[in-house]
Every structure is written in C-alpha cells, then in structure tokens.
Amino acid sequence: MQASAVEIQKVNKYYGPFHALKDVDLSIPPGRVTCLIGPSGSGKSTLLRCMNFLEEYDSGEIRIDGKLIGYDAPGRRMAGRALREMRRSIGMVFQQFNLWPHMTARENVAEGLIRVRGLPKADASARAAEALAKVGLADKMENHPARLSGGQQQRVAIARAIAMEPRLMLFDEPTSALDPELVGEVLSVMKTLASEGMTMVVVTHEMGFAAHVADRVAFMERGELVAADTPDRILHQPQDPRIQSFLRTYHERNSF
Amino acid sequence: MDILHQYGPALLRGFGYTVLCWALGTVFAMALGLLIALLRHYGPRWLGWIIQVYIEVIRGTPFLVQLFVLYYGGPLIGLRLDALPAGLLGLTIYGSPYFAEIFRAGFRAVPLGQLEAARAIGMAEPAIVRRILLPLSMVSALPALINFSIILTKETVILSIITVPELMYEVSRMSAETFRFVEANLVLALFFWGLVEAISRLGRRFESRVTKHLIERT
Ligand SMILES: Nc1ncnc2c1ncn2[C@@H]1O[C@H](COP(=O)(O)OP(=O)(O)OP(=O)(O)O)[C@@H](O)[C@H]1O
Ligand SMILES: [Mg+2]
Numbered sequence: 001m002q003a004s005a006v007e008i009q010k011v012n013k014y015y016g017p018f019h020a021l022k023d024v025d026l027s028i029p030p031g032r033v034t035c036l037i038g039p040s041g042s043g044k045s046t047l048l049r050c051m052n053f054l055e056e057y058d059s060g061e062i063r064i065d066g067k068l069i070g071y072d073a074p075g076r077r078m079a080g081r082a083l084r085e086m087r088r089s090i091g092m093v094f095q096q097f098n099l100w101p102h103m104t105a106r107e108n109v110a111e112g113l114i115r116v117r118g119l120p121k122a123d124a125s126a127r128a129a130e131a132l133a134k135v136g137l138a139d140k141m142e143n144h145p146a147r148l149s150g151g152q153q154q155r156v157a158i159a160r161a162i163a164m165e166p167r168l169m170l171f172d173e174p175t176s177a178l179d180p181e182l183v184g185e186v187l188s189v190m191k192t193l194a195s196e197g198m199t200m201v202v203v204t205h206e207m208g209f210a211a212h213v214a215d216r217v218a219f220m221e222r223g224e225l226v227a228a229d230t231p232d233r234i235l236h237q238p239q240d241p242r243i244q245s246f247l248r249t250y251h252e253r254n255s256f
Numbered sequence: 257m258d259i260l261h262q263y264g265p266a267l268l269r270g271f272g273y274t275v276l277c278w279a280l281g282t283v284f285a286m287a288l289g290l291l292i293a294l295l296r297h298y299g300p301r302w303l304g305w306i307i308q309v310y311i312e313v314i315r316g317t318p319f320l321v322q323l324f325v326l327y328y329g330g331p332l333i334g335l336r337l338d339a340l341p342a343g344l345l346g347l348t349i350y351g352s353p354y355f356a357e358i359f360r361a362g363f364r365a366v367p368l369g370q371l372e373a374a375r376a377i378g379m380a381e382p383a384i385v386r387r388i389l390l391p392l393s394m395v396s397a398l399p400a401l402i403n404f405s406i407i408l409t410k411e412t413v414i415l416s417i418i419t420v421p422e423l424m425y426e427v428s429r430m431s432a433e434t435f436r437f438v439e440a441n442l443v444l445a446l447f448f449w450g451l452v453e454a455i456s457r458l459g460r461r462f463e464s465r466v467t468k469h470l471i472e473r474t
Contacts (some may be wrong), residue, residue: 054372080380087378098373101470102391111387112377144469157373164377 003066004031004166005168005199007052011060013046013223020046022223028168031197035210035231037218039246048170051201052090053083064090064168088116091161095173097153099145105132105156106141109163112134117164131163135189144177151182155189162193169193171202176246187213207250211235219243259439263430270426277340277412277422278451281347288348289355294385296356297363300372311353319350319414319470327418343415350411354404362397363389395470402459406452423447 006028013021027033036044049055050062053070064070069086072078099108104133109128113119119127132141135155145153154174161169174190175183187209194200194213204210210217211231218228221242227234238244309469314322323346330337337345366389374384413424423444431440 007425052376054376084378084380087376090376092373092376093374094369096367096369098367098369100370100373100392112379115380115383115387116378143345144471161377210462 003030004028004063006201007061007063007066008047008051009061009063011047011050011057011062013043013050013057020223021050024060024077024220024225026218026225026228028199028201030199032215033194033200033202033213034216034218034228035214036201036203036218036220037205037210037234037246038226039249041086042220043223044220045172045224047225048172048201048203051168051170052087052092054079054092084116087162089167091164091166091169093154093157093161093169093171093174095176097145097150097157098154099153099160101145101251104142104144105137105148105152108145108156109160112160112164112226123187127163128159131159134162135159136185149182152177152186152200154178154186158186158189158193162198167203168199171200171204173203173205175204175206207235207247219246221246259430259434259436263426263434266426267423267430267443267447268423270423273340273420273422274409274412274424275451276282276449277343277347277415277420278409281344281351281412282408284344284348285351285408286355286401286405288352289357290359292352292356293359293363296360298381307356311356314349314353319346319411320417321461322346322350323414323418339415339418339420342418343412343420346415346418347408347411351404351408355401358397358400358404359393361391361400362395365396366392391466392465398463398466402456402463405459406455409448409455 003055004027008024008028010017011021011024024043024047026047036048038044044097046055050057051069056070059074061074064086066140067086068078070078070083071083097143099105100111103111106125106128109131110121110124113124113127114121117124129138129141132138135158137155138153139160140148140152143152145156148156158174171190175186178186183206187206190200190202190209191213202209202214214231216228217231217234219226219234219240219242226240226242227238234238234243238247257309290312292307296304299307323343326335326346326349327337327339327342330342370388370392371384374388412422415422416425416428417423427440427444433439434440
C-alpha cells in the first residue's frame with residue numbers, strides 16, 4: 001500500500017475548555033476522494049482546517065506526504081516560512097468562496113501565482129486563464145466576484161486553488177452556500193478533478209456526492225472519528241448506531 | 257481694494273503654507289496611524305498596551321497644548337525645531353491616533369475568510385496586508401479617513417501660534433495692522449471653504465473609484 005497523502009494520528013484540539021477533536025486518527029489515501037460527513041458541530045471543519053494549519057491542533061500529529069505540518073517537533077511551532085511552503089501545495093476551497101472582491105476572476109487566480117510562486121505577471125495571467133477555462137469560466141475572466149453567480153464564484157475559487165498545482169485539495173462544504181440549481185456545476189468540476197487523480201478531502205452534506213464520487217467516507221460525531229470506510233459500508237450498511245441515526249435523520253429531512 | 261493689493265501676496269503665500277502643512281501633516285499622520293494600527297494588529301500584547309496609552313493621551317489633550325509642549329518644551333530635552341518642522345511634527349502626532357483608530361476599525365471589518373484564503377495559498381503576511389487587508393479595509397475606512405483629513409485642514413490654524421506663516425498667521429497680522437477684522441476673517445473663511453470643498457470632491461471621486469467593485473450591488 002502506498003504511503004498516505006495525509007496521516008492524522010491522535011489529534012486533539014481544544015477551544016478553551018471545549019474538546020473539539022478527540023484522539024482523531026485518519027489516513028487519507030493519495031489520488032482518492034475522501035468525504036468527511038457527520039452532524040453539525042461534530043468537528044469536520046475543525047479537522048479539515050487543521051490539515052493546512054489554519055487551525056492549530058494541540059496534540060497528536062498531522063503529516064502531509066510524510067511531513068509534520070505546523071510543528072517542527074511535537075510542541076515546537078514551525079517557522080512561518082516553512083508553513084507557507086507547505087501550504088503552497090495544499091489547496092483549500094471554502095463554503096463562502098472567500099474570493100477577493102476588489103480583483104477580477106482572473107486576478108484572483110493569478111494573485112497566488114505572482115505573490116507565492118513568484119511568476120511574472122504575464123505568465124501568471126496566462127495560467128490563470130487556463131485554470132479558469134478548465135472550470136468553464138473562460139468567458140467570465142474579467143468579471144469581478146460581485147458580477148458572478150454563487151456557482152461561478154465557487155468555480156473561480158477552485159481555479160484559484162488548482163492554479164497553484166496543489167498535491168492535496170481540501171473542500172469545506174463547497175456547495176452549502178449555493179442555490180440548489182447551482183450545486184451541480186460545482187460538483188461536476190470536482191468530479192473532473194477527482195477523475196484526474198487529485199487527492200481530495202471533502203467535508204460535505206451532499207450524500208449523493210459521497211456515495212458516487214468518494215472512495216472513502218469518514219464519519220465524525222462530537223469530535224470523534226467514528227468510522228472511515230468505503231462509501232457502501234458507511235452509507236448503506238452502517239454498523240455504528242450513531243451513523244445509522246445520522247443517516248435516518250438525513251433521509252427524513254430529504255424526503256417529502 | 258488697496259488692502260487686497262497690499263496684503264494679497266502675503267495671504268496667498270499664507271494659504272500656500274496652509275495647504276502644504278495640511279497635505280504633509282495629513283500624509284505623515286496617516287502613515288504613522290497606519291503603522292500604529294499594524295503594530296497593534298500584529299505586535300505583542302505589551303506593545304498594544306503602550307499604544308493604547310499613547311492613543312488616550314494624545315486624544316485626551318488639546319492640539320494647542322501638544323504644540324506648546326513640543327515647541328517650547330522640546331528644547332528642554334534637546335529637541336530644538338524650527339516653527340515649520342515643529343508644526344508638521346505636531347500635526348503628525350496629533351492626527352495619528354485618530355487615523356490609527358480608523359484603520360483599526362477598517363481592519364476589523366475585513367471578513368476573516370478573505371484573509372484565510374490568502375494564508376491558505378501560502379501568501380506571506382506583508383503581501384496579505386498590502387494586497388488584501390488594506391484594499392478591503394478601505395470599504396469601511398475611506399469615508400472616515402477623508403472626513404478626518406478635512407477636520408485636519410482647520411487644525412492647521414493653530415500652527416500660527418508657534419509662528420508658522422500660514423493663512424491664519426497672515427490674517428491675524430493683517431487685522432492687527434488694519435483693524436479690518438471682518439474682511440480678514442472673511443478671506444480666511446473663503447479660503448478654507450474652497451480648500452475643504454476641493455478635498456471633499458476629490459475624496460468622493462477617489463472613494464467611488466476604490467470601492468467600485470467592493471460594494472455588493474443587488
Ligand atoms: N473558534 C471557535 N471557538 C470556539 N468553539 C469553536 C470554534 N470553532 C468551532 N467551535 C466549536 O467546535 C465544534 C466543531 O465545530 P466545526 O465547525 O468543526 O463543526 P462542523 O462539523 O464543521 O459543523 P458544520 O457541519 O455545522 O459546519 C462546534 O461545537 C463549534 O461550536
Ligand atoms: Mg463546518
């Protein structure tokens with residue numbers, strides 16, 4: 001078996017007295033899609049954000065391609081420069097898109113290439129155009145975010161991440177802020193990315209996406225990682241009563 | 257008419273000094289205010305406390321008093337400045353805490369997610385400040401920055417008491433020599449009105465350019 005793209009071991013995270021992540025263990029296989037599911041407040045975003053150290057974890061280890069992120073050694077913080085170096089190869093897509101409103105779609109994508117990768121402006125701009133074409137936005141490149149639909153904004157955000165040529169992509173509920181009719185266009189971009197062998201970790205409430213696109217599904221509850229397995233075994237033959245009850249609620253809410 | 261003929265050049269020169277003091281003082285005060293806001297945002301806690309005290313002290317005392325202390329008290333500690341540099345330094349110090357607070361409020365209004373997006377792709381903090389934090393904080397800060405710059409135009413008249421030859425100084429001289437108080441002060445008012453009008457027009461134009469894409473249209 002290949003080494004994990006992300007190896008999470010005994011990770012704990014506290015918000016003050018609140019224990020948000022409890023001894024979480026999880027391996028993310030390379031070139032695969034892993035979906036993180038679970039009830040609201042279970043710690044999915046927290047865990048995802050620990051993977052690029054936007055959120056600090058208090059104990060345990062998170063290794064990206066074998067390299068510990070956030071710390072040089074347990075308990076000793078990594079230098080800012082080294083952390084930035086690691087983040088360059090980890091793309092992140094947020095629920096709220098978080099595009100920079102004062103820049104056009106193309107400038108949003110080019111920004112990281114210029115400031116982080118050090119590309120000349122013209123090269124960065126050309127690559128930005130390629131990335132935007134890839135997510136189907138060749139004709140919207142010069143629009144500012146305020147002049148794009150939610151689905152288009154999220155696709156720009158994906159282009160911004162993939163233009164950096166990451167080895168790992170993190171998605172935090174990428175379609176939750178979208179009108180239902182716009183969800184499809186974003187999911188289809190993500191499917192394409194998955195089919196190209198990108199390593200993806202996706203926090204989602206889209207069980208359909210988890211069932212059809214994910215190679216693995218991990219279920220969290222109350223800060224614990226309850227189970228991680230094939231979509232079939234988590235979504236169709238769940239053993240753990242906590243997963244069963246979560247899915248029951250989900251089906252009830254989504255049937256009419 | 258004779259009077260205008262006689263005092264016109266001095267008044268114009270005075271107005272020139274007023275504009276100069278205002279422009280430089282505003283730029284310096286804004287720069288110092290920005291520096292203070294950044295130090296407070298990124299610096300250690302103890303520095304924040306020192307800055308807080310500085311802000312309270314400067315905001316809690318009249319500009320006139322600060323200027324006296326600087327100009328007449330300065331030499332006692334070896335700080336001997338000519339009137340003009342002293343006036344500019346005074347304006348810089350006086351304006352800095354107000355600008356610092358405006359920038360601070362502007363920083364806080366920037367959505368955290370847009371900064372996180374920059375951190376997530378590995379941007380360094382100075383680049384984030386320049387490219388994301390500052391431009392986005394302008395949405396909320398710019399009107400206040402322009403407003404306080406306008407307030408500062410009128411604070412320049414206080415420089416006359418340490419003999420900076422700006423408009424107020426010339427107007428006082430004219431009225432003392434001619435006893436034409438009404439005319440002299442009318443001139444003063446007209447000049448200031450013109451200056452403020454020009455600044456606010458420029459400010460509005462600048463504001464609409466900077467925030468063009470930032471304000472959500474629905
Ligand atoms: N900055 C914070 N300070 C304090 N508590 C926090 C903070 N961020 C998250 N929490 C708490 O940690 C828990 C996990 O939050 P998290 O956002 O990871 O949940 P989630 O599984 O992503 O939920 P959702 O599906 O609603 O997005 C929640 O109970 C939340 O209240
Ligand atoms: Mg979440």
